[in-house]
Amino acid sequence: MNKPFLIIQLRPEDSTSDNEFAKIKHYGGLADQEVQRLRIESSGLPGLDLDSYCAIIVGGSPFDISTPETEKTAIQRQIESAFNHLFDVIVERDFPFLGCCSGNGLLGKYCGVSISRKYGEPVGGVDVSLTEQGRLDPLLQGFPDRFRVMLGHKEACDEVPNEAELLLTGKACPVQMFRLRNNIYATQFHPEGNAEGFIVRIEAYKHHGYFPEHTANELADRIRGEDTPEARLILKRFVDRYRERKRL
Numbered sequence: 001m002n003k004p005f006l007i008i009q010l011r012p013e014d015s016t017s018d019n020e021f022a023k024i025k026h027y028g029g030l031a032d033q034e035v036q037r038l039r040i041e042s043s044g045l046p047g048l049d050l051d052s053y054c055a056i057i058v059g060g061s062p063f064d065i066s067t068p069e070t071e072k073t074a075i076q077r078q079i080e081s082a083f084n085h086l087f088d089v090i091v092e093r094d095f096p097f098l099g100c101c102s103g104n105g106l107l108g109k110y111c112g113v114s115i116s117r118k119y120g121e122p123v124g125g126v127d128v129s130l131t132e133q134g135r136l137d138p139l140l141q142g143f144p145d146r147f148r149v150m151l152g153h154k155e156a157c158d159e160v161p162n163e164a165e166l167l168l169t170g171k172a173c174p175v176q177m178f179r180l181r182n183n184i185y186a187t188q189f190h191p192e193g194n195a196e197g198f199i200v201r202i203e204a205y206k207h208h209g210y211f212p213e214h215t216a217n218e219l220a221d222r223i224r225g226e227d228t229p230e231a232r233l234i235l236k237r238f239v240d241r242y243r244e245r246k247r248l
Contacts, residue, residue: 003054004036005239010061010079010102012041019200020059023192027232028057028239044075045082050089055096055242058103060190062208065105065115066155084110094181096242098235101153104186111161111180119173123152123202123210123219125226128176128189134167137179139237147230149176150193150223152201152210157188177234183242191235198223 007024011017021037024030036053038045041061050056063076072080087110090097099107105115127146134140157175160166168177168187177187190198199220206216 002034002243003052004034005030005242006048006053006056007035007037008045008056008058008103009037009039010041010059010063011039012062013204016201016204017041019197020192023194023197024057024059024235027192027194028235030239034243040079042075044078045086048086050093050095055098055238056090057238058097058099058106059192060101060103062205063102064155065102065109066117080106080109090184091180094183096183096238097185098191098238099186100190100192101151101188104157104188105155107180107184107186108157108161108175111164113161114158115155116158117155118158119156119175120154121151121156121170121172123198124222125150125228126170126172126189128168128170131166131169133165133179134177137165137167138241139185139234140167143230143233148226148228149187149189149191149231150198150226150228151189152198153188154210185238187234189231191231193228193231195224195226198226 007021009017009020011020017039025035083106109115125148128149129146130140130143156173160175160178164178164180166178170176173188176189179185202216202220206213211219
């Protein structure tokens, strides 16, 4: 039997977590038997045997990594510490990993990059641009120089991690996608994102400071016009690449 993809989620709301999980499966082309789901927002991240999985995908969360340590909840501190231990193994083995939004911040912090609110972006669609290294990457080959992605984040990596390749950049947020070694990826945007899923998140997080609460309906109306096929293709290519455990 083929090894499954491990989907790690940090969202405390069933509505956003279930929608995110469904979109990762749908746009990744993943069947139920190909995935194992792990929600860690309340119980923390357990020890993992990477030999049991073909790859790991980490979704978003309402946690802010840039929050001062003294103000973080115990579960957030536990999760961040556990991810640092997990990254020790992932980086050593160059194990296939895709961190989306929060997964991007967790990996960036592990790599020693400052995570701050300097490059936060409002909820919605934005254009990102390929770098020279991005044009060569197997997940992005043949993509247009610029394309649309969906995102919404209060914090981001202030710079590209050492020894990482910047693959996608943006005007308001320079670090939109990077790769560490050959198989470890992170995106500031949500490759699984679509209008319906983002509207679910707008409703769930309208009190979390991503946007003024009174603009939620207007924001949802704008989101309905967004389409991000290239971003979703990144997810599909990641799944296709590591379903067969091909390493370069």
